[in-house]
Amino acid sequence: MTGPELPDGLTLVERDAVESTNDEARALAREGAEEGTLVWAREQRAGRGRLGRTWSSPRGNLYLSLVMDSSLEAAAQTTFVAALALSDALDGLVPNDHTVILKWPNDVLLDGRKLAGMLAEWVPEAEKLVLGVGVNVAAAPADAQHPATTLRDAGVEIGAADLLARFAGEFEPWWRTWKRAGFAPIRAAWMQRCHPMGERLQVNLPDETVVGTYQGLGEDGALVMETWDGDKRRLTVGDVALIG
């Protein structure tokens, strides 16, 4: 297999089928892999999503995981960096009559349906972060609770390798910006690409459901909401649905 060209600073580790690219990257990190190691697989047999969910991973979609230097505290910020890079990679690819927006914490939505997700995992033994990105290029799971879509549904025909090259090309400058200037520019750009302020949201937390309006992204990456009774809430976990 000949992999795509990646920008300086990213080193490709190409695999065919793996359990999870995050697991591969975690193992490499433990063995001393450098920041910028990028594991790409054609298929995952046990892809993982947030909140203990599985991530459907048939051949044809994009699955990658990056080894990064980060503190544990800043780990969640990297998912916003990846979401920005992916939205740039989709710019000019997705036709204008389709809409790409970002949704907290790490979703990229195409026409209101989930196209991609990010999973950041801390590797304590290596003191490194693994950032996993999955994009539904050609196949999406049928899940009534979390409706998903694909690039193909929007008429985009692209292979996983070409999408990886586009993503990596956009990721590298956002990553440099984050390292140089911190979260502030990432937060500002993310908020511009997110759904509008005031959008009605329902957030499912482990032990409660919060309904209210979107009031922005906190300086630490938390979701800021105003609930119906006027309370301001800052949420750091949860599953968000746009309720219109």
Ligand code: BTN
């Ligand atoms: C989510 O639930 O939204 C996060 C999905 C993350 C999926 C990607 S696919 C590549 C990497 N390997 C995994 O097992 N998960 C992430």
